Amino acid sequence: MTKAPREERRQGPSLVRGKFLPDTTYDERLLDQRGSTEWLHMDPWRVLRIQAEFVEGFGQLADLPPAVTVFGSARTPVESPDYALGELLGKALSEAGYAVITGGGPGCMEAANKGARAAGGVSVGLGIELPFEQKLNDYVDLGIEFRYFFVRKTMFVKYSCGFVALPGGFGTLDELFEALTLVQTRKVTSFPVILLGTAFWGGLIDWVRETLLSTGKISEKDLDLIRVTDDVDEAVRVIVQADQERKVVPHDV
Template sequence: MTPEERDRHRKGPITLRGDQRPARTTDQRLLEESGPGDWVHADPWRVLRIQSEFVEGFGALAELGPAVSIFGSARLGPDHPFYACAVEIAKGVVELGYAVITGGGPGIMEAGNRGAQEAGGVSVGLGIELPHEQGMNEYVDLGVDFRYFFARKTMFVKYSSGFVVMPGGFGTFDELFEALCLMQTHKIDMFPVVLVGRAYWQGLLDWLNSAVLDGGTINVGDVELLRVVDTAEEALDVLREAAHR
């Protein structure tokens, strides 16, 4: 990231630099527990801004067609094996007739967009305002920037026919469990959720199949919402199977 990119802050469609950079993100201000009494007057306007994010997102993606979202760590760069795997998965997703959606940032997100672009498919990035700017990677053809995480997550779920989840951190877990919760509660139709990297995910699966399942807080069928693979081709096989079904 260049010094200019580090100095840049995005708030939805707005870019701020230098003294114009805010100390807190839009999400922080929305969710803060206490604040000045003018929130009574400010929140109605905030609702309109939230509404505008949904309108812009729906407008940008309405004609996208079937798509698969690829998630994973922003910290795994081009020299990492999972980066190369994500590129191959994205290329295969395009060959299956899908667009590719990522969070638009670096690492695995960049790999997904790169694979889609190199395969001649539609490469989508859904960016988010963060305290430490990531910026939209160079392989995004259609990019939408969001202030609010919940608006962005709605776009991933609404426009995806499947999730491919590479190794990642809290952000990746958030997207993963959002989808699982919505399917478990029948808020959305079932779609494939593919975890790539058995060694990385095995600890989570062991915990779900022991403490969580044995504790009676989920059912056996809930764990079966997840498919675990090790290679790009295996991940694509799961997507092919789901498309035929």
């Protein structure tokens, strides 16, 4: 006995049948002023928000000079030596001709933005919507607030020619290891990753060497992806050298 064909409908590139058939069409729901606004929070609509964030980020940042992204704890107090180190770093990067990009928050991020502003450089903050209040710091000249972490991370990488990590927590570690993964897998090339503060970062580097390397989770050359120093001038020299090497041997984008 031949089964009756199931009702079906084309929805753009999609084909739906049976229980997936909606009671109304997209046009009908779009033009109907009544009913729930829940559709504004559904995944297809989120795609447009995500697209808009990429467009806004690309548009705002496209004309930046060469830039370096600085990460570090939002909880660092102004009187901390780490805050002073961040100011020196921001100032030195600006004097070397680089825009300074941070997450735009307080603490070490504010310090780097402050140093960049004091040196007359370009100070950028890429903020993120969080469940607790955190506004862009007062030393950001160009600020963008993002809804989505992955869009923000794309901007950090696309518009930077290196990362410098000041002492920080989970957020800093997240950005650090994502950057290292991108360099290790050659998604980005000639991209220095520098940890500023040997006392803070030393234990992590020891663990990477004694646990990851010794058990074959990484290779010896992967350790060379990280530069650890207390010297702001050395950090800037590493970035400048990598930048010069990149210009000599250009890479496809």
